[in-house]
Amino acid sequence: MGEGSIIIKQFRNPAYGLVPLLVFTILLGWVNAGTAMCIALGLSLAGVFLVRKHSRMLYDISAITFSVALLLLLFYHPLDTFGKFVIVEVIFVVALIISRLLRTRVILLLSKNKKPNVRNYLSESFRVAFQVQYAFFFHLLLILVYFTVSTIKTPWISKQEIILIAQLILLTIIFLKVIRFLFLDKKLRKEEWLPVVTESGEVTGKVAKSVTKEMRNKFMHPVVRVALISNGKIYLKKRDASRLLNPGALDYPFEKYMQYNHDINEAVHNTISKEIGTKDIPLRFLLKYIFENSNTKRLIFLYVSIIDDEEKFNKLQLRDGKLWTEKQIEDNRNSHIFSECFELEFEYLKNTVLLNYKLKPAETSC
Template identity: 55%
Template sequence: MQRVLRNPALGLMSMFIFSILILYVDSRIATGIALALSVTGYIAVKKYSRLIYDISIITFAVALLFSFTVFPKLPPFNRFAIVEIIFVISLIIMRLSRGKIITRVAKGRNIMLKNYLKESLRVSFQTQYGLSIHLLLVLAFYLFDAAELRFVSSAAMVVLCQIIMLVIMIMETARLYILDKKLFQEEWLPVVTEKGDVTGKVAKSITKNLKNKFMHPVVRLALIYKGRIYLQARDQDRLLNPGKLDYPFEKYMQFNDKVDETLRNSIRKECGGNDIPLRFLLKYTFENEITKRLVFLYVSVIEDEAVFNSLHLQGGKLWTASQIEDNMGTEIFSECFELEYEYLKNTVLLAHQFLNNSK
């Protein structure tokens, strides 16, 4: 329901209903119904989706006063034209004051409110332009004396206004539907502090362009088989160090996911299984001009050949400590791996060497 109410173009529904009723019922009834719809919408929707509802309330409050004074002396089309003029003038006044509205919202840090305001302003501008053109056509209509066609032409002019509003509502509904569908498929990354506290979320496609503005958690797994580290070339679509040698298991943590869940998903993605031993090793921050990360490094030490073969890894190979050290600093390894290797060497690999020597 909230997705429907988020559509600011629905604020035009009051004007749309009024344009139908004014031709068939008393102007006070038509205006009262339109005002009631505007107030209901104002109460139901979120704050910065209310701009058109605000304008509708003002318009129909003034029109209600006119319905007891000026309107009874005028034909239905003239009453509608006056209400439309009030509506457009209100839109123009709102547009002139949009700078103050944007400044007030910009002081807050709620991104959703800013998005709601942006949507409302877009629909308001579209409505202002569309109805302004319609009023120019109404003016041209009155420049011609065609009394015998006046009723038909008046009805046609009202229908034209209805079409304009209907097109705006349909276009905005379709745009929001496409946007929601796109956002549903989007990957949302948590924004974290160096301690790991989550302070918000941002779309992965957005944060990639912002480079290192936000810190995101990344889970990595070092796979060690009989004292050798399995490395393969990073995919070319990786943000950091594409093509360089690294662990096959690395994944951004998704918003509301847990570290171990992200790790298991990474393993399933690469080899289809996750029945391997896992142990948390360390947490550290990594930052360069491209990205900023809170890295959770895990290690999986495998001694059983059948378990290792069950992973069906392809495209990489096992590296001994001496092979890695001979190639350190040659820029064939990823930056994160070179940072982590000394720790692996002095903990996991050293422990493996000690156990082998003690046998």
């Protein structure tokens, strides 16, 4: 992602929906409350029209807050500037409470497309709403104490200081969200993006690998696997403990998710070079099939690499695995020591590639 994309993401930060309220509190020291409300309402409406639905919830709440406050101002004039500030804050907090009570309905309305980024932005919006609501709840308690004390004696805090505290609350939340978005962007830069495919292999979109792990088999992703065979034996090793599917089971050492915008050949060679440090081994495509269980859904592309030359095979930088004969595999099948994918693929390998080895002596004798 370039710098431009970082700026765009920052502008989608839901916390910026607090800016109209922050501007309103600042303007109270320079212009009358009505003018400050109108300016804040204009900023809120700009956000409503310019920001995407899943990021603009706080702009919506701000627009509602200042619209209601202006209507009240038309019918009720006697309040001083501080009283009008309190009215705006009360309306804003009530609107936050209502929005959080309607959270489930809002998510259903705005995330029908079920895109993970929509869900993430909505979650961030509600997180900000939660923080502001509780911070302002204590701020309103402070205001209540101020009004109670001021009827008896001189309060220990001034109206200007109370407004300043509200500004500090808003600035702190906005600042923390900016830092959070920078952190998330840095994390996403390191994220693996997987293509979402149909059963025919057509790419329909992309999703972060961390997200798809959480959603288990919601999306189908292409995976390349390479069976390494030497003189009728299949090389197997234990799958990493970090694997989503069958960690610790015996399998080929070559398996990799295809990356978004990468082609199949690039994916195949990348998975090989990651394991043995070279891409220079013979490859042949065998079959494509769909694998699905409760944890994952995959469109698997199976390749085979046959290296019968013992010297060439020994030069490969293979680690922690060994060659298995067909009989050794048959004797241990259905004992849960092999991966589910390998169990499925072995039947095909046995009746194609491995069968050729059995036929070779007969061909030679002819």
